Amino acid sequence: MNDPAAPLTRRAALTLLGSTGVALALGQNALAQRAVQTPDAPIFSGPTALEGWNGLGPLIALPQKVPLKKVPLIRLVDRPPLYETPRAYFQSPFTPASAFFIRSNLALFPASIDLTTWRLKLGGHVETAVDFSFAQLLREFEPVSVNAVLQCTGNSRARFQPRCPGGQWGNGAMGCATWTGVRLRDLLKKAGVKAGGVQIQFQGLDKGAGAPGSGGAEYKKSLNLDDPVLDRCIVAYAMNGQPLPLVNGFPVRLVVPGYFATYWMKTLSFIRVLTEQDSNFWMATAYLQPDNLKGTTTLQAVKEKSVKFRPVGSMPVRSFIVTPDETVKVQAGLPMSIQGLALSGRGAVTKVEVSTDSGKTWKDAKLGEDHGEYAFRPWSFAWTPKQAGTYTVAVRATDASGALQTDTAIWNPSGYLWNTIERQKIVVGQAG
Ligand SMILES: Nc1nc2c(c(=O)[nH]1)N[C@H]1C(S)=C(S)[C@@H](COP(=O)(O)O)O[C@H]1N2
Ligand SMILES: [Mo]
Numbered sequence: 001m002n003d004p005a006a007p008l009t010r011r012a013a014l015t016l017l018g019s020t021g022v023a024l025a026l027g028q029n030a031l032a033q034r035a036v037q038t039p040d041a042p043i044f045s046g047p048t049a050l051e052g053w054n055g056l057g058p059l060i061a062l063p064q065k066v067p068l069k070k071v072p073l074i075r076l077v078d079r080p081p082l083y084e085t086p087r088a089y090f091q092s093p094f095t096p097a098s099a100f101f102i103r104s105n106l107a108l109f110p111a112s113i114d115l116t117t118w119r120l121k122l123g124g125h126v127e128t129a130v131d132f133s134f135a136q137l138l139r140e141f142e143p144v145s146v147n148a149v150l151q152c153t154g155n156s157r158a159r160f161q162p163r164c165p166g167g168q169w170g171n172g173a174m175g176c177a178t179w180t181g182v183r184l185r186d187l188l189k190k191a192g193v194k195a196g197g198v199q200i201q202f203q204g205l206d207k208g209a210g211a212p213g214s215g216g217a218e219y220k221k222s223l224n225l226d227d228p229v230l231d232r233c234i235v236a237y238a239m240n241g242q243p244l245p246l247v248n249g250f251p252v253r254l255v256v257p258g259y260f261a262t263y264w265m266k267t268l269s270f271i272r273v274l275t276e277q278d279s280n281f282w283m284a285t286a287y288l289q290p291d292n293l294k295g296t297t298t299l300q301a302v303k304e305k306s307v308k309f310r311p312v313g314s315m316p317v318r319s320f321i322v323t324p325d326e327t328v329k330v331q332a333g334l335p336m337s338i339q340g341l342a343l344s345g346r347g348a349v350t351k352v353e354v355s356t357d358s359g360k361t362w363k364d365a366k367l368g369e370d371h372g373e374y375a376f377r378p379w380s381f382a383w384t385p386k387q388a389g390t391y392t393v394a395v396r397a398t399d400a401s402g403a404l405q406t407d408t409a410i411w412n413p414s415g416y417l418w419n420t421i422e423r424q425k426i427v428v429g430q431a432g
Contacts, residue, residue, distance in 0.1 A: 053087045053325065053424075054170035055158055064245040066098045073099065076167045080104045080208065081247065084172035090322045090341055093368070093376040094147075095175030097239050102247045103152055103173060103261070105219050105282070106208025110267055113205070113251055120187075120235070120252060124201070124272035127192030134251050137237060141182040146234060147375035148257040149176045149343045150264055153287060153312050157415035162299060164415030171320055171422075174343075176376040179255040181236035193273050197225045201272040202254050202265040216281035221263050222274065223256070229313075232257050232374075235268060257374035258314050258345030260416075262287045287312050288414070293403075295417035296410035315345030316419040317405055319352055319379070319397035324426060333431040335384045338365075338393060341376040347400025352379040358392035359407060359421065365395070385428040394423045 060075040060083065061068040073083040083102040089095055115134050123129035132140075152173035154166050167173070188200075199222040206219055223230060234255040237243070244250040249266030256263045262282075278284070288309035289295035294316070297307045319342035330336055342349040348370075353362040368378030377397075385391060396405040405421050 054172050055084045080107045082167040093378045100175045101173050106206045108207040110205045122191045122271045125194050125197045125275050130191045141186050145180040147178050147372045150261045153260040153262050153416045156418040160415045177239045179236040180238040181234045184233035197273040199274040199278050203270040204265050204267040205269050214281040220280045222278035260312050302413050317344035317397050317399040317403050318419045319395045321424045330428045332388045332428050338381040342397040344399035348373040349377040349397050351398040354381040355394040359394045388428050388430045391426045396421045
Protein backbone atom coordinates (compact mmCIF):
# COMPACT_ATOMS: atom_id res chain seq x y z
CA MET A 1 0.00 0.00 0.00
CA ASN A 2 1.55 3.27 -1.06
CA ASP A 3 0.06 5.41 1.64
CA PRO A 4 -1.77 3.47 4.24
CA ALA A 5 -3.46 5.71 6.75
CA ALA A 6 -3.34 4.23 10.25
CA PRO A 7 -4.84 0.79 9.66
CA LEU A 8 -7.99 -0.06 11.54
CA THR A 9 -7.21 -2.34 14.42
CA ARG A 10 -8.89 -5.73 14.20
CA ARG A 11 -11.03 -4.76 17.17
CA ALA A 12 -12.19 -1.53 15.54
CA ALA A 13 -12.92 -3.47 12.37
CA LEU A 14 -15.02 -5.95 14.26
CA THR A 15 -17.12 -3.21 15.84
CA LEU A 16 -18.18 -2.46 12.28
CA LEU A 17 -19.78 -5.86 12.19
CA GLY A 18 -21.96 -4.89 15.13
CA SER A 19 -23.03 -1.60 13.59
CA THR A 20 -24.09 -3.32 10.39
CA GLY A 21 -26.86 -5.03 12.33
CA VAL A 22 -28.89 -2.01 11.28
CA ALA A 23 -28.62 -3.09 7.67
CA LEU A 24 -29.38 -6.67 8.58
CA ALA A 25 -32.71 -5.62 10.00
CA LEU A 26 -33.71 -3.98 6.74
CA GLY A 27 -34.65 -7.08 4.83
CA GLN A 28 -33.86 -9.59 2.14
CA ASN A 29 -31.86 -8.48 -0.88
CA ALA A 30 -34.82 -6.51 -2.13
CA LEU A 31 -34.27 -4.43 -5.23
CA ALA A 32 -36.05 -1.11 -5.34
CA GLN A 33 -38.79 -1.43 -7.91
CA ARG A 34 -38.78 1.95 -9.55
CA ALA A 35 -38.91 3.41 -13.02
CA VAL A 36 -36.06 2.35 -15.26
CA GLN A 37 -34.20 4.90 -17.33
CA THR A 38 -31.76 3.94 -20.04
CA PRO A 39 -28.25 4.81 -18.89
CA ASP A 40 -27.24 6.65 -22.01
CA ALA A 41 -30.34 8.79 -22.41
CA PRO A 42 -29.00 12.29 -23.02
CA ILE A 43 -29.75 14.55 -20.08
CA PHE A 44 -29.71 17.92 -21.78
CA SER A 45 -32.72 19.56 -20.22
CA GLY A 46 -32.42 22.43 -17.79
CA PRO A 47 -29.73 25.01 -17.32
CA THR A 48 -26.06 24.11 -16.96
CA ALA A 49 -23.38 25.62 -14.79
CA LEU A 50 -20.77 26.71 -17.31
CA GLU A 51 -19.32 29.05 -14.71
CA GLY A 52 -20.76 28.10 -11.34
CA TRP A 53 -18.68 25.84 -9.11
CA ASN A 54 -21.46 23.27 -8.62
CA GLY A 55 -24.00 21.86 -11.01
CA LEU A 56 -27.52 23.29 -10.94
CA GLY A 57 -30.34 21.48 -9.18
CA PRO A 58 -32.54 21.45 -6.10
CA LEU A 59 -31.03 20.71 -2.68
CA ILE A 60 -32.29 17.33 -1.50
CA ALA A 61 -32.19 15.39 1.78
CA LEU A 62 -31.79 11.62 1.31
CA PRO A 63 -31.70 8.64 3.73
CA GLN A 64 -28.17 8.24 5.22
CA LYS A 65 -27.25 11.66 3.81
CA VAL A 66 -27.08 15.19 5.25
CA PRO A 67 -30.46 16.57 6.40
CA LEU A 68 -32.00 19.72 4.94
CA LYS A 69 -30.98 21.86 7.91
CA LYS A 70 -27.33 21.27 6.97
CA VAL A 71 -26.18 21.87 3.37
CA PRO A 72 -27.77 18.94 1.51
CA LEU A 73 -26.79 17.35 -1.80
CA ILE A 74 -27.66 18.90 -5.16
CA ARG A 75 -29.93 16.69 -7.23
CA LEU A 76 -29.14 16.64 -10.96
CA VAL A 77 -31.21 13.55 -11.74
CA ASP A 78 -33.15 11.19 -9.49
CA ARG A 79 -33.26 7.89 -11.44
CA PRO A 80 -30.57 6.68 -11.89
CA PRO A 81 -29.34 8.94 -9.10
CA LEU A 82 -26.95 11.81 -9.74
CA TYR A 83 -26.44 13.90 -6.62
CA GLU A 84 -23.61 16.37 -6.35
CA THR A 85 -21.64 17.43 -3.25
CA PRO A 86 -21.89 21.17 -2.57
CA ARG A 87 -18.69 23.22 -2.63
CA ALA A 88 -18.77 23.98 1.10
CA TYR A 89 -17.83 20.38 1.98
CA PHE A 90 -14.50 20.71 0.17
CA GLN A 91 -13.21 23.06 2.88
CA SER A 92 -11.95 19.80 4.38
CA PRO A 93 -9.64 17.41 2.46
CA PHE A 94 -11.87 14.55 3.64
CA THR A 95 -15.49 14.42 2.51
CA PRO A 96 -18.05 13.17 5.03
CA ALA A 97 -19.87 10.05 3.83
CA SER A 98 -23.16 11.81 4.53
CA ALA A 99 -22.31 14.51 1.99
CA PHE A 100 -20.56 12.27 -0.54
CA PHE A 101 -21.85 12.54 -4.12
CA ILE A 102 -23.98 9.70 -5.52
CA ARG A 103 -23.91 8.28 -9.01
CA SER A 104 -25.30 5.01 -10.28
CA ASN A 105 -25.64 3.95 -13.88
CA LEU A 106 -28.60 1.64 -13.40
CA ALA A 107 -31.92 2.45 -11.79
CA LEU A 108 -32.43 -0.72 -9.72
CA PHE A 109 -30.04 -0.28 -6.85
CA PRO A 110 -30.48 -2.63 -3.84
CA ALA A 111 -32.71 -1.05 -1.19
CA SER A 112 -31.16 -3.30 1.46
CA ILE A 113 -28.60 -6.08 1.78
CA ASP A 114 -29.06 -9.17 3.93
CA LEU A 115 -25.63 -9.83 5.38
CA THR A 116 -26.60 -13.32 6.56
CA THR A 117 -26.80 -14.51 2.96
CA TRP A 118 -24.59 -11.94 1.18
CA ARG A 119 -21.33 -13.33 -0.22
CA LEU A 120 -18.49 -11.88 -2.23
CA LYS A 121 -17.92 -14.49 -4.96
CA LEU A 122 -14.59 -14.94 -6.72
CA GLY A 123 -14.46 -17.22 -9.73
CA GLY A 124 -13.73 -17.54 -13.42
CA HIS A 125 -10.23 -18.56 -14.46
CA VAL A 126 -9.00 -19.51 -10.95
CA GLU A 127 -7.73 -22.66 -9.24
CA THR A 128 -10.61 -22.72 -6.76
CA ALA A 129 -13.77 -20.64 -6.89
CA VAL A 130 -14.27 -19.12 -3.44
CA ASP A 131 -16.74 -16.91 -1.64
CA PHE A 132 -16.44 -14.77 1.45
CA SER A 133 -19.00 -13.67 4.01
CA PHE A 134 -18.80 -10.13 5.37
CA ALA A 135 -17.53 -11.51 8.69
CA GLN A 136 -14.77 -13.44 6.91
CA LEU A 137 -13.61 -10.29 5.13
CA LEU A 138 -13.36 -8.56 8.50
CA ARG A 139 -11.81 -11.43 10.48
CA GLU A 140 -9.61 -13.40 8.12
CA PHE A 141 -7.67 -10.67 6.32
CA GLU A 142 -5.31 -7.94 7.43
CA PRO A 143 -7.21 -4.62 7.34
CA VAL A 144 -5.50 -1.92 5.27
CA SER A 145 -6.43 1.70 4.63
CA VAL A 146 -5.80 4.23 1.91
CA ASN A 147 -6.79 7.88 1.59
CA ALA A 148 -8.04 8.32 -1.95
CA VAL A 149 -10.15 10.60 -4.11
CA LEU A 150 -13.15 9.10 -5.86
CA GLN A 151 -13.96 11.25 -8.89
CA CYS A 152 -16.59 10.61 -11.55
CA THR A 153 -15.10 10.40 -15.04
CA GLY A 154 -17.63 13.05 -16.06
CA ASN A 155 -16.95 15.45 -13.19
CA SER A 156 -17.34 19.08 -14.44
CA ARG A 157 -19.06 17.87 -17.62
CA ALA A 158 -21.15 21.07 -17.64
CA ARG A 159 -18.00 22.91 -18.77
CA PHE A 160 -17.79 21.11 -22.12
CA GLN A 161 -18.60 22.97 -25.32
CA PRO A 162 -20.19 21.67 -27.46
CA ARG A 163 -22.26 20.14 -24.66
CA CYS A 164 -21.98 16.43 -23.99
CA PRO A 165 -24.84 14.13 -23.02
CA GLY A 166 -24.85 12.87 -19.45
CA GLY A 167 -25.28 14.46 -16.03
CA GLN A 168 -24.34 18.13 -16.17
CA TRP A 169 -21.99 17.96 -13.20
CA GLY A 170 -20.27 20.98 -11.74
CA ASN A 171 -17.12 20.19 -9.73
CA GLY A 172 -18.86 18.23 -6.96
CA ALA A 173 -18.85 14.71 -8.45
CA MET A 174 -15.81 13.90 -6.32
CA GLY A 175 -14.83 13.27 -2.74
CA CYS A 176 -11.95 11.95 -0.65
CA ALA A 177 -12.25 9.37 2.11
CA THR A 178 -10.15 6.98 4.13
CA TRP A 179 -11.10 3.60 2.70
CA THR A 180 -10.46 0.51 4.81
CA GLY A 181 -10.75 -3.09 3.78
CA VAL A 182 -8.97 -6.09 2.35
CA ARG A 183 -6.26 -6.06 -0.32
CA LEU A 184 -7.65 -7.36 -3.62
CA ARG A 185 -4.36 -9.31 -3.95
CA ASP A 186 -5.06 -11.16 -0.67
CA LEU A 187 -8.45 -12.30 -1.98
CA LEU A 188 -6.98 -13.36 -5.32
CA LYS A 189 -4.36 -15.45 -3.48
CA LYS A 190 -7.12 -17.48 -1.83
CA ALA A 191 -8.56 -18.42 -5.22
CA GLY A 192 -5.29 -18.65 -7.17
CA VAL A 193 -5.33 -16.94 -10.58
CA LYS A 194 -4.55 -19.50 -13.29
CA ALA A 195 -2.03 -18.78 -16.04
CA GLY A 196 -3.68 -17.30 -19.11
CA GLY A 197 -5.91 -14.80 -17.30
CA VAL A 198 -6.26 -11.47 -19.13
CA GLN A 199 -8.60 -9.26 -17.14
CA ILE A 200 -10.35 -9.22 -13.83
CA GLN A 201 -14.02 -8.29 -13.86
CA PHE A 202 -16.04 -6.66 -11.07
CA GLN A 203 -19.81 -6.61 -10.70
CA GLY A 204 -22.23 -5.17 -8.17
CA LEU A 205 -25.82 -5.99 -7.27
CA ASP A 206 -27.55 -3.19 -9.15
CA LYS A 207 -29.55 -3.87 -12.28
CA GLY A 208 -31.41 -1.92 -14.91
CA ALA A 209 -32.63 -1.92 -18.46
CA GLY A 210 -29.38 -0.58 -19.88
CA ALA A 211 -29.30 1.13 -23.25
CA PRO A 212 -31.62 -0.74 -25.64
CA GLY A 213 -29.83 -3.70 -27.17
CA SER A 214 -26.61 -2.92 -25.32
CA GLY A 215 -26.63 -5.83 -22.93
CA GLY A 216 -25.74 -3.25 -20.30
CA ALA A 217 -28.36 -4.41 -17.78
CA GLU A 218 -25.62 -5.29 -15.31
CA TYR A 219 -22.82 -2.90 -14.48
CA LYS A 220 -19.54 -4.76 -15.02
CA LYS A 221 -16.07 -3.23 -15.16
CA SER A 222 -12.69 -4.87 -15.76
CA LEU A 223 -9.04 -4.09 -15.16
CA ASN A 224 -6.09 -5.72 -16.93
CA LEU A 225 -4.43 -8.43 -14.86
CA ASP A 226 -1.02 -6.86 -15.57
CA ASP A 227 -2.13 -3.36 -14.48
CA PRO A 228 0.02 -2.28 -11.49
CA VAL A 229 -3.07 -0.55 -10.07
CA LEU A 230 -4.24 -4.00 -8.88
CA ASP A 231 -1.48 -3.90 -6.24
CA ARG A 232 -3.18 -0.95 -4.54
CA CYS A 233 -6.81 -1.99 -4.98
CA ILE A 234 -8.80 -2.53 -1.80
CA VAL A 235 -12.14 -4.20 -1.31
CA ALA A 236 -13.36 -1.65 1.21
CA TYR A 237 -15.87 -2.26 3.99
CA ALA A 238 -15.36 1.09 5.67
CA MET A 239 -15.36 4.71 4.61
CA ASN A 240 -13.91 7.19 7.13
CA GLY A 241 -14.07 4.42 9.76
CA GLN A 242 -17.78 3.68 9.32
CA PRO A 243 -19.75 1.18 7.23
CA LEU A 244 -20.39 2.52 3.72
CA PRO A 245 -23.77 4.16 3.10
CA LEU A 246 -25.87 1.81 0.96
CA VAL A 247 -25.87 4.23 -1.99
CA ASN A 248 -22.08 4.45 -1.85
CA GLY A 249 -21.60 0.70 -2.03
CA PHE A 250 -22.46 -1.13 1.21
CA PRO A 251 -21.34 -3.72 2.18
CA VAL A 252 -18.11 -3.52 0.13
CA ARG A 253 -16.86 -1.53 -2.83
CA LEU A 254 -13.73 -1.71 -4.92
CA VAL A 255 -11.26 1.13 -4.31
CA VAL A 256 -8.90 1.86 -7.20
CA PRO A 257 -6.61 4.66 -5.98
CA GLY A 258 -5.73 7.10 -8.76
CA TYR A 259 -8.31 5.79 -11.23
CA PHE A 260 -11.64 7.30 -12.17
CA ALA A 261 -14.71 6.19 -10.21
CA THR A 262 -16.15 4.04 -12.99
CA TYR A 263 -13.98 1.14 -11.74
CA TRP A 264 -14.85 1.63 -8.05
CA MET A 265 -17.59 -1.02 -8.09
CA LYS A 266 -20.27 -0.47 -5.44
CA THR A 267 -22.04 -3.36 -3.69
CA LEU A 268 -19.23 -5.46 -5.14
CA SER A 269 -20.41 -9.09 -5.14
CA PHE A 270 -18.75 -10.87 -8.07
CA ILE A 271 -15.10 -10.94 -9.09
CA ARG A 272 -14.21 -12.97 -12.17
CA VAL A 273 -10.90 -13.70 -13.85
CA LEU A 274 -11.43 -13.48 -17.62
CA THR A 275 -9.38 -15.18 -20.32
CA GLU A 276 -10.38 -12.57 -22.91
CA GLN A 277 -10.80 -8.79 -23.02
CA ASP A 278 -14.12 -7.84 -21.48
CA SER A 279 -16.48 -6.95 -24.34
CA ASN A 280 -19.51 -5.98 -22.22
CA PHE A 281 -21.19 -2.63 -22.92
CA TRP A 282 -19.63 -0.84 -19.91
CA MET A 283 -16.10 -1.67 -21.09
CA ALA A 284 -16.35 -1.77 -24.88
CA THR A 285 -18.78 1.10 -25.52
CA ALA A 286 -19.08 3.26 -22.39
CA TYR A 287 -16.27 5.02 -20.52
CA LEU A 288 -13.94 5.35 -23.49
CA GLN A 289 -11.61 8.30 -23.98
CA PRO A 290 -9.70 9.35 -27.09
CA ASP A 291 -6.45 7.39 -27.07
CA ASN A 292 -4.24 10.22 -25.77
CA LEU A 293 -3.23 11.39 -22.26
CA LYS A 294 -5.52 14.44 -22.22
CA GLY A 295 -8.42 12.47 -23.66
CA THR A 296 -9.16 15.18 -26.20
CA THR A 297 -10.41 15.26 -29.79
CA THR A 298 -12.85 17.28 -31.92
CA LEU A 299 -16.47 16.88 -32.93
CA GLN A 300 -15.31 16.84 -36.54
CA ALA A 301 -12.94 13.91 -35.94
CA VAL A 302 -15.69 11.99 -34.18
CA LYS A 303 -18.06 12.58 -37.11
CA GLU A 304 -15.38 11.32 -39.50
CA LYS A 305 -14.93 8.26 -37.25
CA SER A 306 -11.18 8.84 -37.23
CA VAL A 307 -10.79 8.78 -33.44
CA LYS A 308 -9.22 5.83 -31.70
CA PHE A 309 -10.68 5.24 -28.23
CA ARG A 310 -9.50 3.33 -25.16
CA PRO A 311 -10.99 2.68 -21.72
CA VAL A 312 -10.47 5.56 -19.27
CA GLY A 313 -7.95 4.99 -16.47
CA SER A 314 -6.01 7.38 -14.25
CA MET A 315 -7.15 10.90 -13.34
CA PRO A 316 -5.22 13.88 -14.68
CA VAL A 317 -4.03 16.59 -12.28
CA ARG A 318 -6.68 19.12 -11.16
CA SER A 319 -7.04 21.96 -8.65
CA PHE A 320 -10.06 23.76 -7.23
CA ILE A 321 -10.67 27.07 -5.49
CA VAL A 322 -12.95 26.35 -2.53
CA THR A 323 -12.88 29.66 -0.61
CA PRO A 324 -13.68 32.43 -1.02
CA ASP A 325 -16.77 31.86 -3.11
CA GLU A 326 -18.67 34.67 -4.81
CA THR A 327 -20.66 35.40 -1.65
CA VAL A 328 -17.63 36.44 0.43
CA LYS A 329 -16.94 40.15 0.94
CA VAL A 330 -13.33 41.13 0.48
CA GLN A 331 -11.81 44.50 1.32
CA ALA A 332 -8.88 46.24 -0.32
CA GLY A 333 -5.82 46.37 1.91
CA LEU A 334 -6.93 43.51 4.16
CA PRO A 335 -4.99 40.24 4.09
CA MET A 336 -7.02 37.18 3.18
CA SER A 337 -6.47 33.54 2.30
CA ILE A 338 -7.51 31.80 -0.89
CA GLN A 339 -7.86 28.06 -0.26
CA GLY A 340 -8.65 24.89 -2.07
CA LEU A 341 -7.73 21.33 -2.99
CA ALA A 342 -5.70 19.58 -5.68
CA LEU A 343 -5.56 15.98 -6.87
CA SER A 344 -3.84 13.76 -9.39
CA GLY A 345 -4.01 10.07 -10.20
CA ARG A 346 -0.73 10.26 -12.11
CA GLY A 347 1.73 11.07 -9.33
CA ALA A 348 1.48 13.19 -6.19
CA VAL A 349 0.63 16.89 -6.49
CA THR A 350 4.02 18.65 -6.27
CA LYS A 351 3.07 22.27 -6.84
CA VAL A 352 0.05 24.56 -6.76
CA GLU A 353 0.19 28.08 -8.18
CA VAL A 354 -2.32 30.90 -7.89
CA SER A 355 -2.88 33.86 -10.17
CA THR A 356 -4.85 36.95 -9.15
CA ASP A 357 -4.72 38.45 -12.65
CA SER A 358 -6.60 35.77 -14.59
CA GLY A 359 -3.53 33.71 -15.37
CA LYS A 360 -1.08 36.39 -16.52
CA THR A 361 1.29 35.90 -13.57
CA TRP A 362 1.55 33.01 -11.11
CA LYS A 363 2.82 32.62 -7.55
CA ASP A 364 3.35 29.45 -5.52
CA ALA A 365 0.61 28.52 -3.08
CA LYS A 366 1.48 26.84 0.23
CA LEU A 367 0.78 23.13 0.20
CA GLY A 368 -1.13 21.84 3.23
CA GLU A 369 -0.90 18.48 4.98
CA ASP A 370 0.07 15.52 2.81
CA HIS A 371 -2.55 12.79 3.31
CA GLY A 372 -0.97 10.55 0.68
CA GLU A 373 -0.49 10.48 -3.05
CA TYR A 374 -4.11 9.62 -3.89
CA ALA A 375 -5.79 12.01 -1.46
CA PHE A 376 -6.82 15.64 -1.89
CA ARG A 377 -3.87 17.97 -1.27
CA PRO A 378 -5.04 21.13 0.47
CA TRP A 379 -3.38 24.42 -0.48
CA SER A 380 -3.63 28.05 0.59
CA PHE A 381 -2.49 31.38 -0.77
CA ALA A 382 -2.10 34.56 1.26
CA TRP A 383 -3.29 37.61 -0.64
CA THR A 384 -3.81 41.28 0.12
CA PRO A 385 -5.69 42.89 -2.76
CA LYS A 386 -4.30 46.44 -3.10
CA GLN A 387 -7.18 48.11 -4.90
CA ALA A 388 -10.94 47.78 -5.13
CA GLY A 389 -12.25 46.11 -8.26
CA THR A 390 -13.13 42.74 -9.73
CA TYR A 391 -10.29 40.24 -9.78
CA THR A 392 -10.17 36.90 -11.55
CA VAL A 393 -8.32 34.36 -9.48
CA ALA A 394 -7.05 31.17 -11.12
CA VAL A 395 -5.32 28.03 -9.81
CA ARG A 396 -3.16 25.42 -11.49
CA ALA A 397 -1.39 22.33 -10.15
CA THR A 398 1.57 20.23 -11.22
CA ASP A 399 2.02 16.53 -10.40
CA ALA A 400 5.02 14.22 -10.04
CA SER A 401 4.70 13.13 -13.69
CA GLY A 402 5.47 16.76 -14.62
CA ALA A 403 1.94 17.42 -15.91
CA LEU A 404 0.74 21.01 -15.44
CA GLN A 405 -2.86 22.17 -15.90
CA THR A 406 -3.45 24.50 -18.84
CA ASP A 407 -6.13 26.89 -20.09
CA THR A 408 -6.82 24.83 -23.18
CA ALA A 409 -10.27 23.29 -22.95
CA ILE A 410 -10.41 19.64 -23.92
CA TRP A 411 -13.31 17.97 -25.71
CA ASN A 412 -14.51 14.40 -26.16
CA PRO A 413 -17.98 13.06 -26.94
CA SER A 414 -18.77 11.88 -23.39
CA GLY A 415 -17.46 14.85 -21.43
CA TYR A 416 -14.70 12.99 -19.56
CA LEU A 417 -11.34 13.97 -18.01
CA TRP A 418 -11.97 17.74 -17.66
CA ASN A 419 -8.92 19.34 -16.04
CA THR A 420 -8.73 22.85 -17.42
CA ILE A 421 -7.59 25.67 -15.06
CA GLU A 422 -10.40 26.86 -12.76
CA ARG A 423 -11.18 30.55 -12.32
CA GLN A 424 -13.14 32.52 -9.74
CA LYS A 425 -14.24 36.16 -9.73
CA ILE A 426 -13.58 38.00 -6.50
CA VAL A 427 -15.10 41.43 -5.92
CA VAL A 428 -12.91 43.61 -3.73
CA GLY A 429 -14.56 46.59 -2.09
CA GLN A 430 -13.12 49.96 -1.09
CA ALA A 431 -11.24 49.96 2.23
CA GLY A 432 -12.69 51.89 5.19
N1 LIG B 1 -22.35 -1.09 -8.62
C1 LIG B 1 -22.05 0.08 -9.20
N2 LIG B 1 -20.88 0.66 -8.91
C2 LIG B 1 -20.55 1.86 -9.48
C3 LIG B 1 -21.43 2.46 -10.41
C4 LIG B 1 -22.64 1.82 -10.71
O1 LIG B 1 -23.45 2.28 -11.52
N3 LIG B 1 -22.93 0.63 -10.09
N4 LIG B 1 -21.07 3.67 -10.97
C5 LIG B 1 -19.66 4.08 -10.94
C6 LIG B 1 -19.53 5.49 -11.20
S1 LIG B 1 -19.72 5.97 -12.82
C7 LIG B 1 -19.29 6.41 -10.22
S2 LIG B 1 -19.06 8.05 -10.56
C8 LIG B 1 -19.16 5.98 -8.82
C9 LIG B 1 -20.01 6.83 -7.89
O2 LIG B 1 -19.77 6.47 -6.57
P1 LIG B 1 -20.62 7.09 -5.39
O3 LIG B 1 -22.07 6.97 -5.76
O4 LIG B 1 -20.25 6.37 -4.16
O5 LIG B 1 -20.23 8.55 -5.29
O6 LIG B 1 -19.49 4.64 -8.62
C10 LIG B 1 -19.01 3.74 -9.60
N5 LIG B 1 -19.35 2.41 -9.17
MO1 LIG C 1 -19.14 8.29 -12.89
